[in-house]
Each structure stands twice: as C-alpha cells, then as structure tokens.
Amino acid sequence: MKWDAWGDPALAKELSADIKGLLAAALGVTGDATPGPAADEVLLRPSRITPDDLKALADAVGEDHVSAADADRLPRAGGKSTPDLLRRRSREPQDAPDAVVLPGGEDEIAAVLALCAERRLAVVPFGGGTSVVGGLDPERGGHGAVVSLDLRRLDRLLDLDETSGEAVLGAGLTGPAAEALLAERGYELGHYPQSFRYATIGGFAATRSSGQDSAGYGRFDEMVRGLRVVTPVGVLDLGRAPASAAGPDLRELFLGSEGTLGVITAVRLRVHPLPAAKAYEAWSLPDFATGTAALRAVEQQGTGPTVIRLSDEAETMVNLAMTEQIGGAPAVTGCLAVTVFEGTEDQVATRHRLTRDALLAVGATSLGEQPARAWEHGRFNAPYLRDSLLGAGALCETLETATDWSRLPQLRAAVTEALTGALPGALVLCHISHVYPTGASLYFTVVAALGEDPLTQWAAAKRAAGDAIVAAGGTITHHHAVGADHRPWMTDEIGDLGVRILRAVKAELDPAGILNPGKLIP
Numbered sequence: 001m002k003w004d005a006w007g008d009p010a011l012a013k014e015l016s017a018d019i020k021g022l023l024a025a026a027l028g029v030t031g032d033a034t035p036g037p038a039a040d041e042v043l044l045r046p047s048r049i050t051p052d053d054l055k056a057l058a059d060a061v062g063e064d065h066v067s068a069a070d071a072d073r074l075p076r077a078g079g080k081s082t083p084d085l086l087r088r089r090s091r092e093p094q095d096a097p098d099a100v101v102l103p104g105g106e107d108e109i110a111a112v113l114a115l116c117a118e119r120r121l122a123v124v125p126f127g128g129g130t131s132v133v134g135g136l137d138p139e140r141g142g143h144g145a146v147v148s149l150d151l152r153r154l155d156r157l158l159d160l161d162e163t164s165g166e167a168v169l170g171a172g173l174t175g176p177a178a179e180a181l182l183a184e185r186g187y188e189l190g191h192y193p194q195s196f197r198y199a200t201i202g203g204f205a206a207t208r209s210s211g212q213d214s215a216g217y218g219r220f221d222e223m224v225r226g227l228r229v230v231t232p233v234g235v236l237d238l239g240r241a242p243a244s245a246a247g248p249d250l251r252e253l254f255l256g257s258e259g260t261l262g263v264i265t266a267v268r269l270r271v272h273p274l275p276a277a278k279a280y281e282a283w284s285l286p287d288f289a290t291g292t293a294a295l296r297a298v299e300q301q302g303t304g305p306t307v308i309r310l311s312d313e314a315e316t317m318v319n320l321a322m323t324e325q326i327g328g329a330p331a332v333t334g335c336l337a338v339t340v341f342e343g344t345e346d347q348v349a350t351r352h353r354l355t356r357d358a359l360l361a362v363g364a365t366s367l368g369e370q371p372a373r374a375w376e377h378g379r380f381n382a383p384y385l386r387d388s389l390l391g392a393g394a395l396c397e398t399l400e401t402a403t404d405w406s407r408l409p410q411l412r413a414a415v416t417e418a419l420t421g422a423l424p425g426a427l428v429l430c431h432i433s434h435v436y437p438t439g440a441s442l443y444f445t446v447v448a449a450l451g452e453d454p455l456t457q458w459a460a461a462k463r464a465a466g467d468a469i470v471a472a473g474g475t476i477t478h479h480h481a482v483g484a485d486h487r488p489w490m491t492d493e494i495g496d497l498g499v500r501i502l503r504a505v506k507a508e509l510d511p512a513g514i515l516n517p518g519k520l521i522p
C-alpha cells in the first residue's frame with residue numbers, strides 16, 4: 001500500500017480526456033496540484049519513544065518486530081481518507097506513531113498492553129490501514145508516546161468447521177488472503193468492501209464494515225459468530241452458540257469498538273460454499289425516486305440478489321465518463337442499477353427471475369448483463385481515481401449514512417444541500433448499495449475544486465453534512481465507523497447516557513486509557 005495514495009502504485013491511473021473535460025466544464029479545474037514530497041522528504045516529528053521503552057517492547061515481541069524508524073512510522077501515520085492523504089502530502093511537519101510493534105500472537109499482545117499500561121504508552125491497533133474516519137490518528141491521549149500495534153502477523157486460518165459452516169480467521173488476514181485460504185477448502189466469506197484488497201478481518205470487525213455483497217451475505221457484523229479479544233485486563237472469548245439468551249450479547253460491544261476497548265485477535269465467521277453459479281443484470285431506472293422504490297420492492301419481497309445497487313443520475317453520468325478509466329459501465333440514461341446473483345444453479349435462476357419481475361413491475365428497463373459485469377470488473381479500482389483527481393487539483397471525498405425508507409429522500413436532499421452549500425459548485429454523486437427491509441444507506445461522493453486550504457475546506461463541508469445527517473434523522477455512519485472524525489456527533493447518535501455507558505465499559509477494560517485515545521467515545 002502506498003503511504004500517500006491508494007493501493008498498488010502500478011495500478012495508478014492517468015485521468016482520461018473525458019474526465020478532464022468534465023472537471024474543466026463542471027468545476028473549472030484545469031491544472032495540476034503541487035506535487036507532494038517524496039517519502040524521504042516528509043518531515044515527521046521525531047519519535048518520543050525512549051530507548052528503555054523500545055527495549056521493553058522488543059523484549060515482548062522480539063527485536064525484529066519493533067521499530068522507531070521513520071520508514072516504518074510514516075506508512076502507519078494515519079488512514080486513507082482524503083484529509084489523511086492531504087496531510088501525508090504536506091511539506092509541514094506531521095505526526096506519526098512513535099514506534100511500530102508487530103506482535104506474533106495473543107500472549108505477545110497481552111504483554112505489550114501490560115507494559116504500555118505500566119509505562120503510559122498509548123496503543124493504536126493497526127489492521128490494513130484503510131480507515132477513512134481518523135481511526136488511526138496517532139493520538140497520545142496525554143501519554144508519553146504512542147505505539148502502532150500492527151496485527152499483520154495474525155494471518156492464519158485457525159479453524160474451519162465445515163459441518164457448521166464456520167471459519168476462525170486471524171485478525172491480521174487481509175480480505176484477499178482470507179478468501180484465498182477459504183477457497184482452497186471450497187468456501188467463501190463473501191465480504192467485499194471497496195477496500196477489500198487491503199483491509200483486514202480484525203479491521204472489518206472493529207469498524208462494522210459492510211461489503212458490496214451485503215444484500216446476499218450480510219454486513220460483516222452479521223457474519224460474526226465469535227470473537228477473541230485481548231484487553232489490558234484479560235482475554236475474552238465471546239460467542240458460544242448460534243444464538244443465546246444469556247443476557248446482552250457482549251460481542252456487540254467489540255464489533256465497532258475501533259481499538260478502544262481491546263485488540264481483536266481472531267474472528268469466528270459464518271462461511272458458505274463457493275457459489276456454483278452466478279448471474280448478472282443491469283437496469284436503467286428513469287430517476288432516483290423510481291430506482292429507490294425498485295430497490296425497496298426487491299428487498300421487502302426478499303427476492304434474494306447478492307448485490308443490488310443504484311446510482312443517481314449524476315453518478316450514472318460520471319460512470320459513463322469513467323468507463324475507460326476504471327472499467328465502469330457503458331452509456332446509460334437515467335439511473336443505473338446493478339444486480340448480481342450467486343448460489344446453486346437453481347437458486348440463481350429463481351432469485352434472478354423473482355428480482356427481474358419485481359424490478360420490471362416498478363418501471364426498470366433491462367440493460368443486459370454487460371454493464372453489471374463491467375461494474376464488478378472495475379469495482380475495486382475507483383479509489384485510484386481519487387489520487388488522480390487530487391493530483392489534478394480536484395478535492396474528492398466520500399461520506400455515508402443510512403435511514404428508514406420513508407426518510408431516505410429527505411436525508412439525501414439535506415446532505416446534498418449541505419455539501420453544495422459548503423462547497424459551491426461541487427459535484428455531489430450518490431448511490432444506494434446496502435439495503436434492508438426497513439431502510440437503506442446513502443453513499444455520497446463529492447468532487448470540488450481544491451481550495452487554498454483543502455483541509456479547512458473539507459472540514460467545513462464535513463461539519464455541514466454531519467449536522468444535516470443528524471438533523472434529518474440519519475446515522476452519522478452506516479459502515480465507515482466513528483474514529484476521530486465522527487466523534488463530535490456520537491452524543492447525538494446515542495445520547496448522554498449512551499456515552500456514559502461506553503465510558504464506563506472503557507474504564508473497566510482499559511483503566512489506564514491507553515487504547516486508541518481520541519476515537520469513538522467522546
């Protein structure tokens with residue numbers, strides 16, 4: 001993973017003439033942004049870790065698995081939001097963890113947490129480094145230094161129970177590594193967020209991630225059957241049975257805990273046999289309101305697509321311009337919807353037929369399978385475009401929320417108005433990609449001309465959008481999690497009493513307050 005951009009440098013893309021034309025016409029963006037520094041030119045503030053602390057960490061995990069070198073600190077200086085990338089590309093001095101520690105197992109994690117509590121060192125668990133909410137900001141929280149606890153060595157398939165359809169996966173496995181291990185045995189997890197290639201099993205659990213196949217296989221938290229968590233005061237092994245009436249479900253405390261309550265070391269997950277058959281169909285809907293009604297009809301009838309998503313008119317138009325860029329869909333008018341079906345031959349045929357019937361009944365027009373296949377082919381490539389846009393002088397960022405079907409139109413209008421109010425002239429694109437019988441998520445992409453001070457420019461837009469989301473009754477995050485960036489709205493989300501409950505749990509599990517300070521809990 002590049003330290004100042006997304007993904008694999010070999011896959012970076014130049015902007016096409018179509019996109020450049022769109023940027024010039026819509027936003028007046030014609031130039032290039034000032035290039036950022038090379039990695040060895042970045043001014044990292046010096047590490048504050050003492051030689052004695054570094055030695056204690058090396059005693060816990062081995063000398064080869066501890067570093068205070070800038071080359072190791074820089075890639076863990078934060079996540080991959082646009083503000084993260086802007087900060088990385090800055091020539092001003094910037095913060096980074098004071099040391100990086102790579103434990104090899106639970107005992108080593110417990111030892112690291114114990115010595116960090118004793119020596120007052122903050123700890124930021126680090127999975128794939130793809131947080132887009134400031135979840136990896138190297139906050140010291142009043143402690144002497146901050147350690148990045150990189151979990152990549154927890155990378156094994158620990159168990160596969162084929163009878164129950166459950167696998168236990170190490171927290172540090174990336175999406176592709178986990179799927180490859182399962183595929184060797186004929187199984188699949190089916191969790192495909194756009195960050196799939198880099199994000200980890202532990203990160204998915206810690207952020208309540210949702211993948212593009214959520215209509216078929218559910219959100220990540222819905223797949224979780226059990227969790228092992230190392231906290232500063234002991235180890236928890238949660239989830240004894242497929243369902244239980246033994247009080248509140250403590251797994252829920254750690255799903256979405258974002259490294260503030262403990263370190264997730266392994267996750268027991270529902271898996272399914274690799275699908276034998278697959279079908280694709282794309283659709284054109286005359287407008288977003290009709291498209292939204294179509295998705296609702298499909299979901300409420302339970303016709304069973306694995307993927308169902310709807311782009312609004314603006315996103316459909318931009319998809320068109322991006323066709324060559326990321327392998328997106330070809331010319332479509334109105335709003336593009338994509339459906340994909342997986343399962344046995346019979347299941348796929350039935351699900352496809354029922355979904356077709358439901359969509360045709362509410363005014364959808366079939367575009368055949370090609371645009372849906374094209375969407376799948378390019379689905380992990382869009383983030384590269386953000387880097388090219390930034391390089392061309394355009395600010396590009398995303399945000400997401402969710403609400404009930406009945407409030408979805410008002411929520412979309414409120415967020416769009418807030419974003420265009422804060423960023424006059426901005427292009428605001430929206431899609432629905434996660435649906436439930438009672439509601440759906442809205443995912444916004446914003447593109448604007450980069451201002452003089454883009455961090456302040458985006459902070460104002462984010463504040464306006466967050467306030468609009470709360471006022472319109474949406475959740476401050478459907479799947480990106482809270483981190484530092486959504487923390488100001490947590491009291492609106494769960495109320496004062498809810499915040500007190502989280503604080504009380506934190507005080508019990510992390511009495512020294514070393515775990516991921518400044519995130520999630522106000």
Ligand SMILES: Cc1cc2nc3c(=O)[nH]c(=O)nc-3n(C[C@H](O)[C@H](O)[C@H](O)COP(=O)(O)OP(=O)(O)OC[C@H]3O[C@@H](n4cnc5c(N)ncnc54)[C@H](O)[C@@H]3O)c2cc1C
Binds near residue numbers: 171212
């Ligand atoms: C381009 C792009 C596309 C994205 N698309 C999606 C998407 O489609 N769906 C989606 O849900 N999200 C998406 N995200 C957000 C992000 O990928 C998810 O939040 C992901 O789950 C984070 O996983 P990670 O392993 O990278 O965790 P990290 O970013 O390393 O960490 C995220 C948070 O979890 C904590 N954490 C990580 N591992 C552990 C652990 N083992 N124990 C305890 N705490 C831990 C960290 O301290 C941090 O607070 C996207 C991000 C990017 C940059």
